[in-house]
Structure formats: structure tokens, C-alpha cells
Amino acid sequence: MTIGEVSKLVGLPTKTIRFYEKIKLLKPANRSQNNYRTYNQDDLNILFLIKEARALGLDTNEVKNIVNLCLNSGCEHINDYLAKHIPIYKNTIDDQIQRLTGLKSKLSNLEQDINNKSINCKNDCDECNILCRTSKTC
Amino acid sequence: MTIGEVSKLVGLPTKTIRFYEKIKLLKPANRSQNNYRTYNQDDLNILFLIKEARALGLDTNEVKNIVNLCLNSGCEHINDYLAKHIPIYKNTIDDQIQRLTGLKSKLSNLEQDINNKSINCKNDCDECNILCRTSKTC
């Protein structure tokens, strides 16, 4: 299979497949006479695995661990690995969600301030919103 | 004020302040005889404004808009601008939260699959988790 065929089958841009090879997430592809990359079913399976793992939000280093486990051990080790690591992934996600939720409520507060306070504030900065208060131009 | 003093007052690394100048978020700082950057209260105010806006999750382009508004117009324009844009920021955040929530539930499903299904799966891949199923080595 050429990289374009693989791209369609797996649903990843050719660019991305080459990129994965470059960062050693994939081993260097075999080459045909004309120097085109060629892929077989095993390569395809690895790419599906990578895509699935990325879709779970795992970063490329995590994916690399899992691919190696998959290639060098068996899936019972993947299960062990995931059982240990999924809680960590989830904590990371929780942190991000919390951060975003905090941002959102900050924005809501600011929105309310803007609605409640005087819109014309020439030199009456205590009536301004927090962003404006920090600026002397206000 | 030197950049180090400003850094302490505002709570931004000197690196970051120089970086903001480089990307034209700040105008080029005045220089003392020895070529050190010097800052005055106005610069400080702008930096506070920038820090506040970044803390709200706005990207540097948005911050640039707001700084320009602050320098070239008055805060009534900032209020208008924010009133229009905050809903957009919030939508963006909601999208991100939704994405993360989706990832988390995917991870939870996988976690359950791992707990429920056979851990030893030699060539019995239907019993494996989704990551493993995609791999021939399973």
C-alpha cells in the first residue's frame, strides 16, 4: 500500500503519517523501487492503534509507550499499563476542565460588571471593569 | 524602573516581558544609557492589563486588540468590545470543556472494559479492549 491508500483507510493525513515516522512513533516504512513508502496490514494496525490512542487524548509519548507494549509484549500488558495510567489521564483532564471552568466564571463576572456599571467612565475608574481599571488611559 | 523591578511588581518573568515586546504586544521600551530597558508607570499599567487579560484566557491577539483600544480609545470602547466578545470566548471554552468531557468518558469506558474483560487474551481479541483489538500482536 502507498501512503495515500493508507491515509484513506486509516483516516490520517499523509503528512501526519510521515510526521509519526519522523518522531519515531512508527518505524521507518519500507520503500518501493521508486522510493515510495509501502505499508502492509501490520503497519495499518499500528496506525489504527495510534489513532485510537490519540483520540483518547493521550500525547505522543504515551502513545509510543503503548505501541511499544503492543509490539514487544502482549495486550495483557497494555491492559495493565492502561489500568495504571487512565486515572492519571483523567486527573489531567479534570485539571484542565477546572481551569476552563474558572476562566469561564471569571468571564461571566466581567460580563456582569460590564452590564451593571457605567459605560461612560471618564476619569471615574472605580466604575470601570477590571480590565479597564488597570489602565491609566481610562 | 528596570525590567527586573517591573517583573517583580507585575508578576511576569523578564523573559515574558521581552517576549511581549518582541511580538509587539508592548511598544519598544525606552533605554537607559547602558542600554537597559526602562519602564514607567504607564508601561506598568499596560502590563497589568495584559496580565489580567491573559489570566482571563484571552490569546495574545485578543489582548493586543484590548491594549490598543485602551491606548487609542477609552474604556467605554473596551466595555463594548468585551460585551461583544466575551460570549465568543465563553463558547470557545465550552467547546473545549465538552471535548475534554468526551475524552474523560471515553477513558472511563475503556477503564470499565479493562476491568470487566479477560486480562489474558491470547488470540482471543474480541475479549480485549479497543486499543488492543486494533493490533495484530494481540
Place this chain on the structure above:
DNA sequence: CTTGACCTTACAGTAACTGGAAGGTATATA
């Protein structure tokens, strides 16, 4: 006169791609 704490610039690296340029290759059509 040296030590330490500042300051300067410039370049590289981060994460995970994406876009583009410049060029080789394979196939179908005129």
C-alpha cells in the same frame, strides 16, 4: 579586583502537526 546579581542579544526547544516549495513518478489522454 573579583564576585554576584543584574542586564543584553540570539538561537533552540516545546506539542503536534500543517502548509508550501521544488522536484520525481505513474498513468491516461490528445
Place this chain on the structure above:
DNA sequence: TATATACCTTCCAGTTACTGTAAGGTCAAG
């Protein structure tokens, strides 16, 4: 045979918002 097209190749730059590091200048104190 010429060409149009749709692939493929490599390499370099850009994205976001910084951070780290190196190599070097400046200033005050001991």
C-alpha cells in the same frame, strides 16, 4: 509523443506562548 493530473519525495517554515541556554556587557559591594 507530449502533456495533464495525481500521486509521491524532501526540506523548511509557521503555528502558540513562552522557556532555557549561551555568550557577553554593566554595576555595586567587599
